Amino acid sequence: MFKYEILKKSKETKARLGKLSLPHGEIFTPVFMPVGTNATVKAMWTDDLKDLDVGIILGNAFHLYLRPGLEVIDSFNGLHNFMKWDRSILTDSGGFQVFSIRNKKVEEEGVKIKSPLDGSEIFMTPELSMKIQMALGSDIAMAFDECVHPDMDEKYVEESIERTYNWAKECKNYNNKENQSLFGIIQGGFSQELRKKSAEQIVSLDFEGYAIGGLSVGESFPVTRKILDAVMKYVPEDKPRYIMGIGTPDLIISAVENGIDMFDCVLPTRMGRHGTALTNYGKINLKAGKYKFINKPIDEECNCKVCKKYSIGYIHHLFKRDEIFGKMLLTYHNLHFLLDFVKKVRDSIYKDEFLSFKKECLDKGLITLESF
RNA sequence: GGUAGGGUGCCCGAGCGGCCAAAGGGGGCGGACUGUAAAUCCGCUGGCGGAAUGCCUACGGUGGUUCGAAACCACCCCUUACCA
Numbered sequence: 007m008f009k010y011e012i013l014k015k016s017k018e019t020k021a022r023l024g025k026l027s028l029p030h031g032e033i034f035t036p037v038f039m040p041v042g043t044n045a046t047v048k049a050m051w052t053d054d055l056k057d058l059d060v061g062i063i064l065g066n067a068f069h070l071y072l073r074p075g076l077e078v079i080d081s082f083n084g085l086h087n088f089m090k091w092d093r094s095i096l097t098d099s100g101g102f103q104v105f106s107i108r109n110k111k112v113e114e115e116g117v118k119i120k121s122p123l124d125g126s127e128i129f130m131t132p133e134l135s136m137k138i139q140m141a142l143g144s145d146i147a148m149a150f151d152e153c154v155h156p157d158m159d160e161k162y163v164e165e166s167i168e169r170t171y172n173w174a175k176e177c178k179n180y181n182n183k184e185n186q187s188l189f190g191i192i193q194g195g196f197s198q199e200l201r202k203k204s205a206e207q208i209v210s211l212d213f214e215g216y217a218i219g220g221l222s223v224g225e226s227f228p229v230t231r232k233i234l235d236a237v238m239k240y241v242p243e244d245k246p247r248y249i250m251g252i253g254t255p256d257l258i259i260s261a262v263e264n265g266i267d268m269f270d271c272v273l274p275t276r277m278g279r280h281g282t283a284l285t286n287y288g289k290i291n292l293k294a295g296k297y298k299f300i301n302k303p304i305d306e307e308c309n310c311k312v313c314k315k316y317s318i319g320y321i322h323h324l325f326k327r328d329e330i331f332g333k334m335l336l337t338y339h340n341l342h343f344l345l346d347f348v349k350k351v352r353d354s355i356y357k358d359e360f361l362s363f364k365k366e367c368l369d370k371g372l373i374t375l376e377s378f
Numbered sequence: 379g380g381u382a383g384g385g386u387g388c389c390c391g392a393g394c395g396g397c398c399a400a401a402g403g404g405g406g407c408g409g410a411c412u413g414u415a416a417a418u419c420c421g422c423u424g425g426c427g428g429a430a431u432g433c434c435u436a437c438g439g440u441g442g443u444u445c446g447a448a449a450c451c452a453c454c455c456c457u458u459a460c461c462a
Contacts, residue, residue, distance in 0.1 A: 039413095041413075041414065042414095043413095043414050044414085048414085048416095048417080049417080064413070064414095066413085066414080069414080069415085072415095096413095098413050099413090101413080102413045102414090103413095103415090105413090106413095106414085106415085107415070122415045123415095148413080151413095153413075191413090217413080219413070220413095221412095222412050222413095223412085224412095248413090249413090250413035251412055251413040252412060252413085253412055254412065257412075269412095269413095270412095270413060271412050271413080272411085272412065272413085272414045272416085273411070273412050275414085276411060276412085276414065276416065276418085277411065277412095279416080279417050279418080280410085280411065280416080280417080280418070280419090282410090282411080291408085291409075291410095293407095293408090293409095294407085294408075294409095295406080295407065295408090326406095328417075330417070332417095333417055
């Protein structure tokens with residue numbers, strides 16, 4: 007129950023329009039996947055996600071393993087039923103936690119982490135990651151990888167991609183769940199050579215899709231672009247390609263024109279909770295005092311239900327009072343904004359107008375010149 | 379009327395002889411956020427000055443003690459609790 011078809015290839019760039027068929031529905035690509043780490047896209051009803059035409063969200067193996075734990079998920083017959091989301095779910099392997107959590111010990115067989123709950127040791131291995139993701143019952147599982155910190159030297163990265171390769175092999179062996187596909191993750195830091203090597207290693211294992219990991223972790227935009235361009239040559243065209251953790255319009259455009267089909271990011275939801283709105287003219291911080299009396303929607307071009315109904319001044323007030331509703335409204339708006347943006351990207355590929363769409367974004371200031 | 383406390387920056391509140399332009403909150407102002415240990419985190423918040431171990435103004439008021447006071451003393455004003 008997994009199929010990827012290319013519906014249209016851009017004549018201008020490597021961008022493509024595709025259709026991904028998964029056990030819980032079909033998705034048109036390029037697609038943005040909102041992040042719902044703890045079995046919830048924070049501040050959103052699943053009904054609202056459906057209103058926004060979200061076809062797939064992320065969940066996280068590591069977090070859900072800690073809480074509520076696999077026994078609970080099992081007793082609710084998997085993650086879909088637990089969180090009442092009947093569309094697709096991609097679960098992250100827990101590999102990113104290796105990068106983001108301090109006090110870890112990377113070993114050949116896996117990673118030792120101290121539990122944030124009680125300090126006890128957790129040994130995350132490819133086997134455990136697969137066991138968790140199979141229990142969660144996600145439509146797409148991710149191989150357990152090592153997302154290397156940008157400060158690490160090339161020698162470390164070289165060793166690291168061998169680990170990621172070995173772990174990927176193990177993940178392939180352990181994953182045998184019906185109705186769950188498995189994607190491999192390419193690493194290699196900021197070295198074009200190591201990226202090539204990692205891509206060849208991972209592709210040799212024949213996954214159902216391929217992800218680019220370890221980007222947008224603090225490096226400059228030109229570096230991200232350079233690596234993306236370099237690595238995509240070694241990723242099969244007939245498979246879905248996913249860049250992990252990317253979600254600004256800049257990077258989305260850049261990813262799509264390099265032939266990427268999927269991306270996820272916490273940014274729209276997190277920024278929504280933190281008071282920043284995404285608009286066609288850049289982001290705005292609604293906590294700023296200058297918005298107190300503004301009786302206009304966040305973005306006059308936006309036709310989401312938040313912008314149709316509520317003013318900037320009202321949302322500003324909700325944030326100043328730290329009211330939950332403000333976070334809900336901005337999360338909704340930001341997701342709408344980004345999903346709508348990606349929909350326009352798809353339309354532009356369909357009409358073979360990707361480059362003029364890109365130029366339009368540049369002219370508006372939604373994406374910036376220096377990035378390109 | 380009696381007894382026991384209090385009065386500190388926009389607000390609450392610590393400080394009880396020098397290291398005090400004064401802790402910590404709140405509020406205000408600004409910012410960050412990219413496979414979410416994130417409804418989180420980081421600056422700034424008396425005035426002047428580019429800056430200083432610099433100057434000015436400030437801990438209810440007025441005097442005083444002291445080399446030095448938000449802190450100690452005297453009186454005054456205001457206030458809280460309890461008792462009558």
